Amino acid sequence: MDTIMKMTGLEHVKWQLLGIKAKIDTVQRQEVSIADDPLNIILRGNPGTGKTTIARLYAQFLTSVGILRSQEFVETTGSRLASDGVSGIKEIIQDMTYTGGGTLFIDEAYQLTDGYNFGGRQVLDFLLGELERNIGKIVFIFAGYNKEIERFYEHNPGLKSRIPFSIQFHDYTDIELRHILAQLILKRFAGRMKVEGGMYGLYTRIAVERLGMGRGGEGFGNARALHTMFVNICDRQAMRLTEERKLGSPDDFLLTKEDIIGPDPSKTAPQSTSWKKLDELIGLFEVKRSIRNLFSLIGENYRRELAGKQPIRTPLNRVFLGNPGTGKTTVAKLYGQILADIGLLSNGEVVLKTPADFIGSALGESERNTKAILASTVGKVLVIDEVGAHSQLIRWLNVLNICKGVFIIRR
DSSP, X not given: OHHHHTSSSOHHHHHHHHHHHHHHHHHHHTTOOOTTSOOOEEEEEOTTSSHHHHHHHHXXXXXXXXXOSOOOEEEXXXXXXXXXXXXXXXXXXXXXXXXXXXXXXXXXGGGGGOTTOHHHHHHHHHHHHHHHHTTTTEEEEEEEOHHHHHHHHHTOTTXXXXXXXXXXXXXXXXXXXHHHHHHHHXXXXXXXXXXXXXXXXXXXXXXXXXXXXXXXXXXXXXXXXXXXXXXXXXXXXXXXXXXXXXXXXXXXXXXXXXXXXXXXXXXXXXXOHHHHHHHXXXXXXXXXXXXXXXXXXXXXXXXXXXXXXXXOOOOOXXXXXXXTTSSHHHXXXXXXXXXXXXXXXXXXXXXXXXXXXXXXSSTTHHHHHHHHHHHHTTTSEEEEOOOTTOTTHHHHHHHGGGOSSEEEEEO
């Protein structure tokens, strides 16, 4: 529990876990048995908020205070259990029972009720009985996104009584993310790395604020996304140092402004190979003007960030209108690669779909198809072809707000 209390943020999580600790401490002083009280728990929140870490520490705490006899910690996922079926979960529980119990952590538990995993519901029905039978022997921890966990609960009203504790993991604030970034830098370089502008200065603030723009949406990456950002910072530093060593002996233990937030994109964007290819194409004057305007805007935003002002937000989604053979697919691919080159997308890959790929024949299938397509195109360019006068066009446009890539509608 002390380790949990020292973690950055997670104040709501800490408060709820202290409540569980208070209950256990009280009944142990009273010498009252809680053998019939379930301590199963659901952890709800976006990725990177520490759910898996807390699950492990919660299990260790229950072992340390004598609630669980075994330190066994088994980790699996809803999709894996659904795939293995009832026989698979039976085997897991039998093995754990044989070794004295322990903790079973089921990540992405909502996958048990997903429409594609027909065996998942059978597994969950079986688990309902096991939750009751194994009180005091096995603690079950379930984890997942907020909305999906709600549907998980809807499978059977008995789940809430058998899993009495539900803990919400809020997204990290910018201040908390900056503290985590500082910890990453200190830990990786053993305190030797200097940071231009200071560890909590302007440039680290800009980097974290950019990351934080995705906060509030489902799937915001939190500490996991921050770690990816930190790796990118180190990669930029390595590239810079490699070039500078050709001329002298640069400081290996300095993170510069450009390492942290990248160079001014308005200066580097015109050097994009994909932009040069597009600029060489005949015609397409409106397309080229639109991209030049985008270059100007990202340069302005870079300067606004350095001045401590909010950047101007602009959608990157586009509607391409034109007859067949006018280059819409070619331009879409180049557009995606340009966005990747200037750092607005993590992946310049173009994925081509039609409205038929979204629409299903069964109830709820269209929603599942849409979510699956969006999940597979995070950081990419999704081209929806042959839209024409399709009646679902407005629906696709409304979906853009939750997409983490770029949509291009072709008509």
